Amino acid sequence: MHILLINPPNCGRSIPEERYGITSLKQIFRGEPLALEELAGNLLEHTVRILDLKADPDGLDRELSEFQPDVVGITGVTCEANTMLRLAARVKESCPATVVVGGIHASNDPGFFNQATVDYIVVGIGKKVFAELVCALESDTNRTDLPGVIRTTPGREVTWPAVRNCLADLVMERPPAYALVQRYRSHYILEKLGITMGFVASAFGCPHHCLFCSIQGQTGGGYLTKSIETVIRDISLLPEIPIIRLVDANTFGDVKRATALGHALLASGLNKQYLADIRSDTVVRHPEMLQQWKEAGLRAVIIGFEGIDDASLSAMNKANQAAMNAEAISILNDLGITIVGDFIISPDYGEDDFDRLDTYLGSRQIDLPMITVMTPLPGTALYKQEQHRISNHNLDYYTLTNAVTPTKLEEQRFYSRYAELLVNSHHNARL
Ligand code: B12
Ligand code: SF4
Secondary structure, X not given: OEEEEEEOOOOOOOHHHHHHOOOOXXXXXXXXXXXXXXXXXXXXXXXXXXXXXXXXXXXXXHHXXXXXXXXXXXXXXXXXXXXXXXXXXXXXXXXXXXXXXXXXXHHHOHXXXXXXXXXXXXXXXXXXXXXXXXXXXXXXOOOOOOOOEEEOOOOOOOOOOOOOOOHHHHOOOOOOOHHHHHHHHHHOEEHHHOEEEEEEOOEEEOOOOOOOOOOHHHHOOOEEEOOHHHHHHHHHOOOOOOEEEEOOOOOOOOHHHHHXXXXXXXXXXXXXXXXXXXXXXXXXXXXXXXXXXXHHOEEEEEEEEEOXXXXXXXXXXOOOOHHHHHHHHHHHHHHOOEXXXXXXXXXXXXXXXXXXXXXXXXXXXXXXEEEEEOOOOOOOHHHHHHHHHOOOOOHHHOOOOOOXXXXXXXXXXXXXXXXXXXXXHOOOOOO
């Protein structure tokens, strides 16, 4: 079969830019579409191409007419969901391919894609089941038993066989097909910082249950880790790339395994630098593990600090405390590990709240603060809680940099303060 896997173009929209000309709040990152590389890695029996529209925005028509795909797979996050549907419609207009969608939005809100232009929706990890679906399509077998696979039924509610979410779904014996994006490699840099990065997945899901987080949808709430050998193998498949971003939501969710991975990285002689996500409480409880990872090449950690006091952390079900955040910052500063710190501002923020966060960020060494707006992403616990307050239902704006519930401050003032916060906190930004 000819299978075309598509990464949507950059497509989130920005309220502060459109309404108030504030351009600094739109975050544009670039990176390889690892989801598609993982899927392609398990489709070795077929001819597969990856089209990254973030790197090649005008490539769709050319690819459809040259490659003539039998199956088109489209990935995407929530702010890309409308674009995914538009892409599906363009595919259907130009060829008879079967269209399959998957990824974080499809997993959290599958009903959104129950449209005539989409044939199948895949919920969850997908690497194994997508290959099974392709096999069924090739042999013209109508399978209704594939876990997490939905045959669309526009106008009717979607149902699907329960998602498996087990280690076999990671298909570890088959590595991501990194070679399929070789032609785009030069695009995968952080331009502002001049850093080239490669992506490797070492763990899926997270053992925690923060109210706003959509990661639960990836694994149905489970936490699955790749074997140490698999992670080392995947990293070594990117020999030219000096910095590896472990894209896991939580690389250190199983401390015993993370410690073993740290040892293995050190012993491997790979000589790379790493960026990885960790919780602040894990840093505080296991500083020795961070020391060991530092020796293995850990350059920076991404920490979801989210709030600056216990009340806000508890309202987010973060199961963590402000004191832990403070202690983690100090441990990481002492170890010389760069901190990328995520903070969430609420649309309910008043002047005092902005002042307090500004002061907090000004008085701590967080190398690269990332500030997002609390967003009720469909499928999350926060969405259930806040859905009656949502004033903007257009998913193009669900970039986590727009308020989709009403702001307490006058809207323009809210975004001015948000922009000011970023400028103030990015004086000495580094990674
Ligand atoms: C790497 C990454 C990026 C890269 C993406 C590279 C790319 N695709 O082009 C970059 C840096 C570009 C990026 C950008 C953004 N990101 Co991002 N990103 C991530 C991160 C850290 C890892 C994603 C990843 O590669 N995972 C590994 C792969 C293997 O797993 P996966 O994506 O789940 O895919 C598996 C399954 O879902 C399934 N699957 C996926 N797609 C498909 C398709 C088909 C057909 C099938 C069958 C199956 C399938 O199979 C895959 C293999 O098992 C996640 C957090 C996380 N840990 O997941 C956030 C995350 C996905 N990003 C997020 C956000 C918000 C953004 C931005 C909006 C940020 C911004 N404001 O700019 C932008 C969106 C892009 C845009 N502006 O248009 C949110 C999404 C929340 C949501 N529900 O929308 C996440 C979850 C982080 C968070 N804060 O919670 N991101
Ligand atoms: S925010 Fe982080 S710790 Fe909380 S559930 Fe999501 S990935 Fe896990």
